[in-house]
Each structure stands twice: as structure tokens, then as C-alpha cells.
Amino acid sequence: MKFQLSVYADAQGHEAFVTTARQAGELISGHALADPSISAVVRVLDGVVTVTDGPYARDREHVTGQYVVDCESRERALELAALLPGGVEVRPLMDPAGMEM
Amino acid sequence: MSATERLGDLLRELAPQVLGVLMRRYGGFEECEDAVQEALLAAAAQWPGEGIPDSPRAWLITVASRRLVDHIRSEQARRRREVVAAVQEAPDAELAPAPGEEGPGDRDDTLTLLFLCCHPALTPASQVALTLRAVSGLTTAEIARAFLVPEATMAPRISRAKQRIKAAGASFELPPPQERAGRLDAVLQVLYLIFNEGYTASSGPDLHRGELTAEAIRLTRLVHRSLPGDGEVAGLLALMLLTDARRQARTSPDGALVPLAEQDRGRWDAALVEEGTALVTTAMSTSSLGPYQLQAAIAALPVQAPRAEDTDWEQIRILYGILGRITPNPMVTLNHAVAVAMTRGPRAGLDLLESLDDDPRLARHHRLHAVRAHLQELAGEHAGARENYRLAARLTTSLPEQRYLRDRAAALDPGNGRAPGETG
Numbered sequence: 001m002k003f004q005l006s007v008y009a010d011a012q013g014h015e016a017f018v019t020t021a022r023q024a025g026e027l028i029s030g031h032a033l034a035d036p037s038i039s040a041v042v043r044v045l046d047g048v049v050t051v052t053d054g055p056y057a058r059d060r061e062h063v064t065g066q067y068v069v070d071c072e073s074r075e076r077a078l079e080l081a082a083l084l085p086g087g088v089e090v091r092p093l094m095d096p097a098g099m100e101m
Numbered sequence: 102m103s104a105t106e107r108l109g110d111l112l113r114e115l116a117p118q119v120l121g122v123l124m125r126r127y128g129g130f131e132e133c134e135d136a137v138q139e140a141l142l143a144a145a146a147q148w149p150g151e152g153i154p155d156s157p158r159a160w161l162i163t164v165a166s167r168r169l170v171d172h173i174r175s176e177q178a179r180r181r182r183e184v185v186a187a188v189q190e191a192p193d194a195e196l197a198p199a200p201g202e203e204g205p206g207d208r209d210d211t212l213t214l215l216f217l218c219c220h221p222a223l224t225p226a227s228q229v230a231l232t233l234r235a236v237s238g239l240t241t242a243e244i245a246r247a248f249l250v251p252e253a254t255m256a257p258r259i260s261r262a263k264q265r266i267k268a269a270g271a272s273f274e275l276p277p278p279q280e281r282a283g284r285l286d287a288v289l290q291v292l293y294l295i296f297n298e299g300y301t302a303s304s305g306p307d308l309h310r311g312e313l314t315a316e317a318i319r320l321t322r323l324v325h326r327s328l329p330g331d332g333e334v335a336g337l338l339a340l341m342l343l344t345d346a347r348r349q350a351r352t353s354p355d356g357a358l359v360p361l362a363e364q365d366r367g368r369w370d371a372a373l374v375e376e377g378t379a380l381v382t383t384a385m386s387t388s389s390l391g392p393y394q395l396q397a398a399i400a401a402l403p404v405q406a407p408r409a410e411d412t413d414w415e416q417i418r419i420l421y422g423i424l425g426r427i428t429p430n431p432m433v434t435l436n437h438a439v440a441v442a443m444t445r446g447p448r449a450g451l452d453l454l455e456s457l458d459d460d461p462r463l464a465r466h467h468r469l470h471a472v473r474a475h476l477q478e479l480a481g482e483h484a485g486a487r488e489n490y491r492l493a494a495r496l497t498t499s500l501p502e503q504r505y506l507r508d509r510a511a512a513l514d515p516g517n518g519r520a521p522g523e524t525g
Binding site: 001002022025026070071072093094095097099 | 261
């Protein structure tokens with residue numbers, strides 16, 4: 001099962017997580033994000049492109065980094081997330097496969 | 102079958118045999134497995150141009166042994182001492198089978214390797230990856246592709262699995278008799294995981310994952326040949342064949358999931374149905390009953406009926422009842438509830454579902470809500486069914502399942518003129 005781990009704290013103190021997930025063959029990818037103040041939001045309405053500076057959601061807190069892991073279970077994903085600083089959102093990725101019902 | 106496919110089949114068949122020979126001669130699973138993998142890569146590169154050698158097995162053993170010796174020479178002193186000692190200790194290992202064991206045969210090698218790769222020190226995901234590499238002879242890149250992860254993720258998973266086996270002190274021999282049943286359960290579970298990974302993958306671009314289904318069946322056939330009297334091995338093989346028989350009919354041309362009742366029975370594979378049914382019938386009459394046999398027997402019933410409405414639901418209900426007693430788990434109860442609904446009316450099925458409402462294992466699981474929606478739809482409770490289809494659609498992490506559940510909900514919209522069941 002694949003999960004995205006979104007980190008909200010400062011992008012520091014990730015070593016334990018990265019080492020553990022990489023050595024176990026669970027880490028797929030990861031990146032740190034720049035400050036949302038230098039983001040831009042692009043919208044196309046009736047063929048007209050508008051660009052607005054700043055983040056999409058005007059939340060107080062923003063994601064500072066994201067990882068994608070592939071692990072055994074939700075429990076294991078939560079265990080890995082606990083190695084990261086601050087609050088971490090653990091969100092499953094959709095699977096392109098499925099079972100008929 | 103193309104020449105490439107024939108070559109692939111040949112290499113997959115020989116991989117565990119060659120690894121078995123090396124393990125008996127030299128020991129050291131990690132080193133031997135790496136050497137065999139290199140020999141397989143060399144064969145895949147050379148044979149298409151130079152032709153397949155007269156004895157492909159001997160060729161692979163020679164090349165793999167040479168690679169192993171090369172590695173031993175280039176390794177650090179500590180490791181060198183270990184492996185050289187193993188080489189010196191076991192020159193005649195191949196000729197001297199363990200007491201009580203018949204002469205080493207290729208089939209037994211495959212079984213022994215499966216036991217080793219499905220060692221209890223490993224997680225199921227690692228057991229699966231290691232089995233595909235060491236027993237099936239797939240490359241790390243192929244396994245990574247099949248599981249939709251980068252090679253850089255799969256490689257450490259496999260090497261860590263090998264290190265764990267080494268650390269656990271596991272050796273290349275069949276587990277002692279008192280452990281064998283439990284260890285065989287783990288092997289069967291891994292084979293079933295490989296099968297499901299391939300079966301749930303949709304058609305088309307996910308070709309590599311679909312091949313896992315064929316590989317799981319091939320490996321299970323090998324185990325069945327080694328242990329013909331084991332009812333659960335036969336049951337698992339039957340379950341795979343009966344499930345795989347529906348593969349062509351389970352998705353529509355645009356990739357949407359088609360529920361069992363609405364599948365085009367003409368597209369089911371009659372030969373697989375026949376073989377699977379015969380296997381499970383024999384198993385159930387000759388060995389003690391187990392969960393794989395029961396699941397295979399259940400899977401055999403809908404595929405034997407000429408039309409969906411001819412399905413023997415009473416028999417399915419009874420079999421799920423027994424399965425629930427042997428291996429109580431909420432997923433079995435869900436399926437049991439469907440069978441109850443089909444024989445005693447949707448209300449009776451819905452009542453049985455209520456017993457699952459407090460089960461923490463299902464609290465966030467979409468299947469409970471999907472089944473409830475289905476039974477409510479059968480009971481004519483369309484508003485409730487729509488709600489539960491939508492709830493299930495939010496909870497599933499499968500794109501095709503989500504699409505199916507949303508379509509079912511949309512078909513029940515008051516503004517929708519279509520009769521429920523027309524979409525699917």
C-alpha cells in the first residue's frame with residue numbers, strides 16, 4: 001500500500017525516517033517544498049489563463065515536505081510517520097487496480 | 102509463444118534448480134542467489150544471439166559457480182574465510198542427502214527454496230519479493246515494475262530480506278516436520294498474495310502485473326506436484342484457476358469492473374473451470390477440510406451455473422457458514438451475509454451485517470458499506486443504498502472500485518430514469 005506523508009514542521013530532523021524507510025525498501029520518493037509565498041496558482045476559464053501569486057489554500061499552516069512510501073499496512077505507515085517531526089498527514093494513494101464485486 | 106517468451110519460461114524453470122545446486126554445493130543463500138541472478142542475466146543476454154546451449158541447466162550452473170567463485174575472490178578477508186570454509190566443507194553435499202530425505206530432486210529444491218524465501222523472519226511483502234527473485238528468477242527491475250515501485254525501492258527490500266534470512270540462521274533444507282504445516286501456510290499465503298497482485302491489476306498497461314497471476318499459478322502447480330496429497334495446496338491451486346477463469350470477463354473494454362452476476366459467461370475459460378472444479382472435488386473427498394478448499398468450492402459454484410440466477414446460493418451459504426467457523430474473520434461474515442440475502446431475503450443479510458458494525462477491523466473498510474448498499478438496493482431501500490455506495494466510494498483506495506461504486510450510486514439517483522443494474 002502506498003501512502004503520502006505530508007510534513008508541516010520545519011524541514012529538519014528527517015534523518016531517522018529517511019534511513020529507516022530507505023533501508024527497509026519502503027521509500028519511493030520525497031522532496032522538500034519552498035515557501036508557499038512564492039507559489040503561483042494557474043486557472044483556465046473559457047480558454048483564458050489567469051495566474052495568481054501565492055498558495056492555493058490560504059491556510060495558516062503549509063506542507064513543508066512530502067514523502068511517498070510503499071509499506072505493509074496503514075499501521076506501518078503511521079509508525080514511519082512517527083519518526084518525522086511535528087504533525088504528519090498520512091494519506092493513502094489510490095491504486096489503479098481493483099477487485100470486481 | 103514467441104522465442105523471448107520461451108526463453109523466459111525456460112529460465113524461470115531452471116532458476117530454482119540452479120540455485121538449489123549451488124546452495125547444496127556452497128551454502129550461503131545471499132551469495133548463491135546473487136550468482137544465479139547474474140547467470141540468468143548473462144543467459145538472457147547471450148542465448149538469443151548465440152542459441153540455447155545443449156544443456157542450459159549445466160551452462161547456468163557453470164556460469165553461476167564461476168561468478169560465485171569470482172565474488173569469493175574479490176570479497177573482503179572475513180567474508181572470504183566464511184564462504185571458502187563452506188565450499189571446503191560441502192564438496193559432496195549434492196550427493197549426500199539429509200537422512201530421511203529422498204535424493205535431492207529439482208522439485209524438492211523449488212519447495213525448499215520457497216520455504217526459505219517465506220521464512221517467518223520476513224514481512225509478507227519481503228517474502229513476496231524474495232520469492233519472485235530467488236524462485237521465479239525475475240530481476241529486481243521486473244519485480245519493481247510489477248509492484249509499481251522504483252527499482253531503488255525494491256533493491257534494498259530484497260537485500261534486507263536476504264540479510265534477515267542469514268541472520269535467522271536459516272539453512273537450505275526443508276523445515277522440521279513439526280514446523281512444516283505452519284511454514285507451508287506461509288508459502289501458500291505468499292503464492293496467494295502474488296496471484297492477487299496480478300489478478301486485481303487491470304488489463305492493458307498493467308501487463309507486467311497480470312503476468313504475476315500466471316507465475317503464481319505456475320509456482321503453485323510445482324508445490325502441488327511435490328505435495329499431491331495436501332488438500333490445501335490443491336485447494337489454493339483450484340481457487341486460483343477458478344478465479345483466473347473469469348479474468349477476461351471481469352472488466353469491460355473501457356476498463357470498468359463488471360460484477361460477477363453481470364459477467365458474460367461465454368468469456369469464462371471453460372478449461373480452467375473444469376480443471377479447478379476437478380481439483381477441489383478430489384481434494385475435498387480425500388483430505389481434511391481447510392479454508393482454501395472451501396473458498397475454491399465456493400468459487401466453483403457460480404462458474405458452474407449456466408446463468409447467474411441458477412447459482413446454488415444455498416450451497417454457498419452453507420460453505421461460508423463452515424468457513425466462518427474454521428477461520429472466523431469479518432470478510433467471511435460479509436460474504437456470508439450476501440449468501441444469506443440471496444437465500445433468505447435481503448433483510449436477513451442486512452441483519453447479519455449489523456453484527457459487524459462494532460468491528461474495528463471493518464470500521465473504515467469500504468467493503469462493509471458496499472455490501473450493505475448492495476443488499477439495501479436488493480431490498481428496494483434506494484436512498485439508504487445510495488448513501489452507502491457513496492460512503493464506500495469515499496473509503497476505497499482503488500480507482501476502478503471507486504468508479505464502480507459511484508456508478509451504482511448515480512444509477513439510484515431519483516432523477517435518473519435508468520433502472521438500477523443497467524450500469525455496472
